[in-house]
Amino acid sequence: MTGRRDFLSQPAPENYVAGLGRGATGFTTRSDLGPAREGPTEEQIKAAVAKRSKELGFTDGKDKDDDDKEDDPRFQDPDNEVGLFAGGIYEKDDEEADEIWRNIDDRMAKRRQKQREARENAEREEYERKNPKIQAQFADLKRALGTVTDEEWANLPDAKDFTGRNKRARAARHERFYAVPDSVLAAAGTAGEMGTTVADEGTATEPNQGNGTTTDFAKIGAARDKVLQARLDQASQVSSGTSTVLGSASSIDAKGYLTSLAKREGAEQSIGDIEKFRKMFKSAVDSNPTNASAWIAAARLEEYAGKQVAARTLMADGCKHCPKSEDAWIENIRLNENRNAKIIAAAAIKANPRSVRLWVEAMRLESDNRSKKKVIRMALEQIPESEALWKEAVNLEDDPEDARLLLAKATELIPGSVDLWLALARLETPQNARKVLNKAGKAIPTSHEIWIAAARLEEQLGEGTKTSVMKNAVRFLAKRNAMPKREEWITEAEKCEEDGAVLTCGNIIRETLGWGLDEDDDRKDVWIEDAKSSTVRGKFETARAIYAYALRVFPTSKTLWMAAVELERNHGTKEALCQVLEKAVEACPHSEVLWLMLAKERWQGGDLDEARKVLGRAFNQNPDNEDIWLAAVKLESDNDFTDQARELLKTARQNAPTDRVWMRSVAFERQLGDNEAALDLVQDAILLFPSAAKLWMMKGQIYEDLEKVPQAREAYSTGVKAVPSSVPLWLLFSRLEERNGMVVKARSVLDRARQAVPKSPELWCELIRVERRAGNLNQAKSLMATALQQMPKSGLLWSERILHLEPRTQRRTLIVEALKQVESDPTVLTTAARIFWAERKLEKAQNWFERALVLDSDVGDTWAWYYKFLLQHGTEGKRDELVSKLKLVEPRHGESWQPVAKDPKNAKKKPEEILRLVAASLPNQPVGV
Template sequence: MAHIGTVKHIPKEVRYNFLQMAAPASYVAGLGRGASGFTTRSDIGPAREGPSAETIADAQAKRGEDVPDPDAFQDPDDERNLFAGTVYEADDEEADRIWDSVDERMDARRKARREAAEAAEEAKQRALNPKIQTQFADLKRSLSTLNDTDWDAIPEAGNLTGKRRKHNMRLEENQNGRTYVVSDTVIADAANRNILLGELDKAQQENGGFDTPANDGTMTDFISIGNARDKVLSLRLDQASKDATNGSSTSVDPRGYMTALNSQIVQTDAQIGDIKQARQLLQNLIQTNPKHAPGWIAAASLEVHAKKMVAARKIIAEGCEKCPKSEDVWFHAAELNTPENAKVILGKAVQHVPQSVKIWLKAASLETDTTAKKRVLRKALEFVPNSVRLWKETVNLEDDPEDARVILTRAVEVIPTSVELWLTLARLETPENAKQVLNSARKRIPTSHEIWIAAGRLAEQSPTAIGDIKVEDNSEQTRKLATQVDKLMVGAVGSLKKNQVLLSREQWLQEAEKCEQDGSPLTAQAIVKATIHQDVEEEDRKLVWLEDAERAAKGGFFEVARACYVVLLETFPTSPPVWRKAAEFEKAHGTPQAVQDILAKGVQHCPHAEVLWLMAAKEKWIGGDVPGAQDILAEAFKQNEDSESIFLAAAKLAAETGQLDAAVQILEKARVQANTDRIWMKSAVLQRQLGHLDAALEILEQAIKKFGTFDKLHMIRGQILESRKETAQARAAYAQGCRSCPKSISLWILAARLEEKAGITIKARSLLENARMKNPKNDHLWAESVKIEERAGSTQQAKSVLARAMQECPTSPILWSMAIFMEAPQQRKGRSVDALKKAGEHPAVILAVARLFWGERKIEKTRQWMGNAITADADWGDAWGWWLKFEKQHGEPERQEAVIERCVAAAPHHGPVWQAVSKDLANAGKNTREILELVAAQLQ
């Protein structure tokens, strides 16, 4: 034994005196070395569940002991056992609410006294057991007297536990003078830990491995143990393989087993508990009321949810025995079993419920052979001959139309009130026989509107029609056929009214739309004509019918909308807006000939409607019939002698067709008869186009004397003088115009541009400033001021003017589009976001964003935003110009042509660049395609 220190004799009563000492407060055994938090058997109870209450009661009864009554100590107010199976109903809830209100009332009676007593008791307890913070409250208050020096003298807090413990140990050792002996095993173990072995000893070399010495001197060979374990495992696997081969045990498919494991749904304890509780409830239900079929179905469904198919089949089989007259139980049983077993189950089912269509259809669906299905369905028809669904399924299985027709003939004899069977039979018959079938159906079912509609469709598809008949075809045969269908539908409505069948307008319109979808436009129109008068007051007919036509056109039902317009024109033949709406509809969804026919009838009924004459002449002109357009305008002159619009249209037609002298004469006559400002203006413009500037100025002089407040006269006069380099006279003309028309923005801008061209930029700024004073918050004037500064090279001044402009016009799209490109390139995107928030619905702002994407070479994004600008306003010609310019740079010829075609269809008229190009005298007479090309080339 090795010893450390000197061992002195210590008396026994002194050595173990701490064992008799009381443990300090808040002492926990083993807490210092971490031996806390363990759970023992006494904490969790026995491993097995003890005997139940019933078992204990039986044992006590066998021993002769008195078995206590469980209800002896039952609280009478506890309804847990007494009303455990009852349902919590509304009266129970009302009773509980009443008792709660009583309790609240009784509790509120002495609430103040009780709260006062509780507060006094709490104060007393606080005085007896004060909190720590209360005990040191006076010391905390004394800390306020400390100065900075006293605070600095306080030492930093540190972990002094270990130091204090060591210090106390040294003090105790010095006081008692004790020493302790260390065990030899501890010293040997410490010595072995520090030894480094460089070679194996002789025993290890002879044994061929490392041996671990044990306390009893034995050696453990881990290599031998591992070899033995592998050998035993190999023997067990070989034995299992032999058993599987001999068939003594069930073989396991590893892949299928893993698939089954993956398909299993892991259920939590809560879900398992819910399933058990539900199983118990359903068990009580089916035991209490075994004739209740939904209870058996619910119990079986619960077992299916719990993945216990055997139990589910057993339960549903018992349900079939208990409830043999319930088709749902039999059907559910068939669903839970294999197809072969399901056939047997359904065979038993039809013996108990032979009238169940659901069971027969399920039995037929289980058959894989068509012949077997037919056999099952025909057997079903013997038991249930009045089932429409069984007849339909039987007919659907027939491949031969003749066999299907024979079956349907028998079906309508058995079920003469089935509209669906009659209609199906009519579709299988020839047109002649179909007519007889529908007549028989009408006699049997006089309240069915479907049969009348089918008769109308049959009449429309009559073989008397040659080829495919379209509504636009105005042949005599089409009109006769349409008349026949119209009479048929009128008779249908009358017959249904006699039989007390009244369908609403909306229902009839829906039927008309359905007929149009099925390819029967004449029937759809006939339905509308016969029923559109229903449920509408006489004073509301025009408005309601127009709404019906517009709604049908939006939904794509053009024949229904056309029928609405036909009724409108027949009812209101002297209403020009109705004729105009009908003409616009035909122009959008019909043929040019239909448009001309409507307008020709319209001018006959409304001879003083100028717009109809102009539309008729324009359609003739667009169709290439210039003499026809001239004849229409000549007839229009007879009906409207002093019409400004007709004079101008005639002059334009003559000018566009190259008959300039005729145009001049027409305008001269118009100035005498109509004598309007627009006619004088058009006369001056025509003289200007012909190059007769003196004649144009003379006409303008006379016109200004008569119509001095018409700003366009002053504008044309100034432009003519400006083109002749007569700056002083042009300045005077613009000045006169600004005085006469101070609200004309274009006049102020033209005057400012004249001064700018003359090199007097200060005068231009002054004019625009004066214009803004007379026309406040006008973004066009501010935009012109910004452009003047940009053209003068004053970028900072332009930004300053733009800032002022946006303060006065914060939502101007023109100013926002200019502001985006006046920012630095890296700041333009943020500026565009602000522009979209303030004025994002205008095409100018959307175009600015598209141009930003264009600069970043985001082709598809640019194309999308160009389309958005067109959607915002298709009349903004600059948007079309930018789009065509973009497609010419990045798009294919097909895309360019598509943009041009869409622009021609839209026919834009607005936009700064578009208006400047289209009104240029050099571009007079050019069409939309040519103007678009010029605009795209000029934009930059």
């Protein structure tokens, strides 16, 4: 009875359909989307009824064969006829007949459609009346559910589960408990322990474990000793101690053995891998014993495994099977000691008497110079046409005369070797060298190296100014289609410069730079790129020669002259720079930039009179040029010739009345401290140039210096109406109001400014700063969010947000996001450097400062922050290097830089002095706390 299943656990009969006997096929409610459960399909019901009838022995009067005949596919296809019409052909007439009968059947079906549908509806209604659904039977009860309240529905009792009553009884009946022997409990208690009892046969064993196994510690120790012995043997074979020729055991340093094992442990391969490779190489050697590469690989495997003797033995066998392989003999020589290696080298040369590599290897095995010469001479007797052997023989000679004799013999035997001819020419006297090069030219007429050597010889003899050699070389090589490419000639010129042959370098460039370039090509850009490439490689004479040739072709090119001037400024002398500038102003007399550069160089060189003469010549070539006028004023002003500067400005206002000349006049009077004169000048200038924003700014600043705030406010107010697109003018107006306690007016000014210039990062940033300084931090953050939404690429806004509006913990995350949005903004890079500086990551901070300077060196704030950083964490040499670079760049922009640089008090200060003043004005901390 215990094995009998209960009723609910028994499997259902094969043809069982739940609820089918009582007509339960599911019911629906008004909230349901469909029936809860679909009943069996018509096919399932027919199949179940047929199966049940078959089990009871009933049939429906039809034979199975009849059904099969009706469904036989042969009668469905007219091409698959059997019997009487098996031999017939289904023709077009048959197809037309079938189509006619099909149309008749379709028409008759349509005529009977109404009668058929009415009959089917009547049968369906009759069936539903006799077999009503459960939802129809309970329709009246469901209507009564509409009167049930929510409380009555909630108080309905839950249905109980009566199926588990007998399950618990059956589970309890199946549970059985038995007594466990004490031996099992004792074994379980000692299962995790380890015995240390030593048995009579010398093994320390564990008690029997639960699985019946034992641990034999003696076998473990023996295995460890075997591994240690194997490593000792391996080390003895590769040790540097004394050994015999064929690899007898050498002495082992017992103290240093463990250290050597530690060094070798990281590079060891497992024994299994070595065995696998050993079998693989043995198979390769056995299958193809004449393959030298297989022997070499097998020998190197044994060498790697520490079996030096086995490696030598393998290579000895390899040389026997591959006597003509140079690689096999050289590998065998390498694996053996010097004495044995000489024997092997002799055997190798005997098998390959014309192998240059083996002769050279045998020569290198000799220790003294005399023996080496002997080997090389024997080699030359066997292979007199080997250029490599002659070179080795010449290198072994200490006496130049002996080397010359050898080279003379070598050139007779190998007249096609350029290197041997050139080496012989270098050892000869200049007069004989010319004869040698002439012979070389006849022997190798297509070698441009020999022509270059001839040109260098002419330079050595003092005739380098003659360009006939390189002219003849180009003509001769071009006729024989042996002319190298233009790039190769430039490389040869750089080699000559490196060896000190500057004149030959210039001659090569002069004769070959235009080779292969048509007039249609953009030759000027190509030559500029060539000169820049040579400059990057440190070959400045080659670059000068390229510019000189290019300027002969394009003498009036301002771009080429500027590039040549830049080369001399960075890598030349003051005299060379002035000479290039003199030639430049003669070639381009109407380029005021070149005139100004020349005048500046003369002035910085301490020759004030010469600078004045240069500017006078510039006036003659460019009358009424405002740049030249202003340069002359600056020259006189900076040298404290005030009256001359004022007269020059007065003349300039008459002859070249531009807004820049008037601005310079006003600035000059401000520098002298005469604000009244400056105010009169600016009033007159505004009448002439009302749309010059800088004049309005200067007028307001003059009134501020005079402490006339209403007049300054009026000047700024009128100025922004006249020039509403000037952002600096709006900023000055706003800051004036804020300094005088008018925060509301400052905010109003900036609102008007943003309407005039909608997407200006400076105006948005100033408004945010006004709110921040007023204590409205939330308003500042809101404005920042709006500004970044409109201008997500503004580095100024990102910097302001990171440094002043967000907590310190979020700065790293925000700087990463800012760098993704703005990758090429020096302000963001400087901010990143300041963050690293605050976090004491000094190396990273220095790298980011330098990246910002490389990106845009015109931003003075970056220079100032970097200088302040170097004051705290840099060296004196690093600071001096930064200042020297600043002098070359002379930055002009920056929020902190411009107020200091534009201050009339600092007008005569040099850039390095401005740098120190700006750095002193910056906060002591790199970022706010």
